[in-house]
Amino acid sequence: MAEVKVFPLCCVVQSYAWGKVGQDSEVARLLLGGDPQALIEETTPYAELWMGAHPKGDALIKDNRISQRTLGQWIADFPGCLGSKVKDTFHGQLPFLFKVLSVNTALSIQAHPNRELAARLHAQFPEHYPDNNHKPEMAIALTQFEGLCGFRPMDEILGFLKNVPEFRALVGNEAAEELQSADGDPGRTSLALKKCFTRMMNCEKKLFVDQLNMLVKRISEEEAAGKDTSGSNGELLLRLHSQYPGDIGCFSIYFLNRIVLQPGEAMFLGANEPHAYLSGDCVECMACSDNTVRAGLTPKYIDVDTLCEMLNYSPAPVSAKIFPCIRDNADPCVYLYDPPVPDFTVMRIQIPASAQQYTVSALDSAGILLVIDGEAVATSAAALSDITLTPGSVLFISANESVSLEVTSSSGMTMFRACCLL
Template structure:
């Protein structure tokens, strides 16, 4: 492919209701920084910044300084830009979608289907499941970031059944007894009991859920007013979720799912069928190029309780096991690599860097400078170099086998892998 090999992108902002409003949103701040003409409305939510080629938010690519095509269209016409391995494995399409999220109120209790289920759901209900792809995803915190992820150890759930009678009532005595008896059983008995308990809760009558939530909220509020700490039953979180989604069954999900509070740079990986919900904070998120989500609470959107209950992975795990630590380059301490067990993407965080060899997408959330690039093997040949201004929120597409440098940032060597890659610059 001749000509320039580094291209600025104009990316898509999604204004979902749960996003932070106005300039309080990292997404809005990045938008304002990357586009001088952007006007930020302080009363509107700025939830997600999409960088990729998904049809619901396909970025525009500036080829020769003209935004003539979407990134998806441009890649379709220049498939070699992906590199031979990614081109063949993903049939000439960009396999990942990269986002920045600013979360003010909780996202839904949800999970994402594997490929087989995604194909089935898309065929049956394309209006709710817009593509046939799976959606493994990774969230990496930019600020303190709160979320629910995976089923708690059974012992923790049993403790909540004792301390929260409203929770026990909705699950029912039979299902609760089955869970207690499964503790010393084989793993299959445990997952079967968890499935029964969770399904009983999620399929409860709305009237019963609202009644029990009102009782629980009143009890917690009275205890808090009296100066008592209710952390042992996640009192503050329960009140916050009930305020955001009054009477919603998803409020009780906190007693099933691990509560994670990520520090900046910490990550959680969400493979297919793992239940989760983002609650509060800012993060970057990378996923397979899909928008398929099966929901069952804490949302005004379409919910599909039977599908969610049937598809979930009910294996209980401690919260610490839900963290996904990055590896660190032995050659350079400024490079962190988040490499999940899927071929769709690898994420790299560069705190400082000057040179890299890679393919994929570069996005900045903090640094400023000038990105220059040239075809690999033409070191020192400025005639083949192309430049793009860097600023917070500005995304750039790098063609496969391009050497690039970012002004005033330390040299880095990035490993070449079989997966599609992306990188972002962030000074935590």
């Protein structure tokens, strides 16, 4: 059935421990919306919805008239669906993995390698780094979404070194003074920042556990006395310690920017960018890889030496970490999130309440369309039949195919589309 090029998908849910539980999870809401027969367990974390052809979560084709059972199988049989440029550039593979995340407790302090480092790590430690691809990624907030991203401006880090003696004890006076004296010289600052962060991450466990306990005790007492603990980032420190007691990653909040995205705002995480997601719901798109270097706030494999060596030690304010979206000149309903990597682009499609028809335009790239809010009936010459879209519906749209929507909800629609615009 090579002529069938648009079809619905049933996507894989990952129940990682950090995910929101039961009906509190946006992932669970979308799962139930896309499949009313799904059973939501109120004690199960619904952390991630994977939309793509990754071997760990290959989406099922939701139409038994199509002989291929999964999206990966279908693309392998009909690689032309990717579009000629995408097919040739990415060797017949869908180059991105599209996700929804519902974060209840913090994910690990982590970074993703560039292609060169990914190849080396995969060759040396394939059990920890399962492929040789890079993994740039973008998170777009669905609800208020909180994370850590990139190194703070120098004045903020130096302020914490001055005001949080427990933090300074882990970095050491020598490294802290070196950082202060380097302020204003980008090259020296980067080297000094690397030294400070590496010192902290490699300090003896007894030292950091003792200092963390002292810090938690001090902040707790200050909060109980009604004092302002913002100078020690008190609220976040206590929250992370409650989730990961005795973890060195708790101190990373003094190095890394805390960023709070409002719905529709995004952050792009390129190679070697330190980050951690803390709370909230987001749409995420990434290169199709599973390579993550972790160093705290996780029970998973930790590779401190690799992380400290690879990071981008460039201080920058929170404002520099918010990735802008651009309204599409050709379609005012479309907002483009187009990162500086070839693997993926994300479109937010906001159909107003006044619209009764809308056309999802053809692109020279395969795409995956996710409905967040609203309802419609989708028709396409490349589909076997009309497709009813509700929140949680996921469509695969082959390259050079358009989809017409008859919008049936009175409040419009919100959708996200992942694709590869080469």
